[in-house]
Amino acid sequence: xxxxxxxxxxxxxxxxxxxxxxxxxxxxxxxxxxxxxxxxxxxxxxxxxxxxxxxxxxxxxxxxxxxxxxxxxxxxxxxxxxxxxxxxxxxxxxxxxxx
Amino acid sequence: xxxxxxxxxxxxxxxxxxxxxxxxxxxxxxxxxxxxxxxxxxxxxxxxxxxxxxxxxxxxxxxxxxxxxxxxxxxxxxxxxxxxxxxxxxxxxxxxxxx
Numbered sequence: 001x002x003x004x005x006x007x008x009x010x011x012x013x014x015x016x017x018x019x020x021x022x023x024x025x026x027x028x029x030x031x032x033x034x035x036x037x038x039x040x041x042x043x044x045x046x047x048x049x050x051x052x053x054x055x056x057x058x059x060x061x062x063x064x065x066x067x068x069x070x071x072x073x074x075x076x077x078x079x080x081x082x083x084x085x086x087x088x089x090x091x092x093x094x095x096x097x098x099x
Numbered sequence: 100x101x102x103x104x105x106x107x108x109x110x111x112x113x114x115x116x117x118x119x120x121x122x123x124x125x126x127x128x129x130x131x132x133x134x135x136x137x138x139x140x141x142x143x144x145x146x147x148x149x150x151x152x153x154x155x156x157x158x159x160x161x162x163x164x165x166x167x168x169x170x171x172x173x174x175x176x177x178x179x180x181x182x183x184x185x186x187x188x189x190x191x192x193x194x195x196x197x198x
Contacts, residue, residue, distance in 0.1 A: 002144075003139060003141070003154075003156065005104055005106060005154040005156060006149075007104060007106050007189045007190075007191050009189075040102060040193075040195050041193075042102070042191075042193025042194055042195065043191075043193060044190075044191045044192055044193060045101075045162075045192055045193060045194060046162075046165075046190070046192040048190065048192075050105075050188045050189060050190045051190050051191065051192070052189045052190065052191050053191070054191060054193070055102070055104040055191035055193055057102065057104060057156055063144075063145075066145075088189075089149045090106045090108075090149060090151045090187075090189045091106075091143075091145070091147065091149045091150050091151065092106050092141075092142075092143045092150065092151050092152070092153060092154035093143055093144055093145040093147075093150070094139075094140075094141025094142060094143060094144060094153070094154055095141055095144060096139050096141065
């Protein structure tokens with residue numbers, strides 16, 4: 001399994017309501033992109049020294065499934081919104097052995 | 100449930116063998132810290148523009164469980180190693196509704 005992790009920082013002008021809307025679009029992706037095995041999305045609740053604003057964790061059978069997600073038109077719309085408001089994005093895509 | 104996400108970049112002097120050893124220490128934490136519900140750890144395999152080196156995703160029942168993990172001596176040893184070799188650390192701790 002491939003686990004895709006994405007951690008964002010946003011400009012303060014990206015309001016709480018807009019973030020909720022954006023998370024809603026993300027949470028709708030698994031129903032539109034069959035290669036998404038599972039997805040979790042949420043805003044940081046800890047506010048520590050290293051804390052960023054929001055994380056996405058999405059699981060796929062393999063890199064081909066991740067690629068289908070990355071190139072899907074519904075995902076492109078999500079990217080279009082975050083591109084205008086993100087300060088930073090850090091991603092890691094790593095393998096998890098099937099148990 | 101609380102999901103703890105941590106994304107690292109390391110100095111190049113932190114060798115592949117040392118990273119494997121460090122990931123082994125991390126993967127041993129759930130057996131030592133009962134509040135860890137599950138944990139996945141791995142190095143990035145994509146190497147994209149936003150890719151960082153390594154991610155940890157750990158799940159807890161609640162913030163108290165995360166706090167037990169953060170303050171546990173076995174976790175402190177892991178932190179001691181990464182403190183000397185990390186370029187950056189980005190974390191997000193977010194809630195996942197129980198299904």
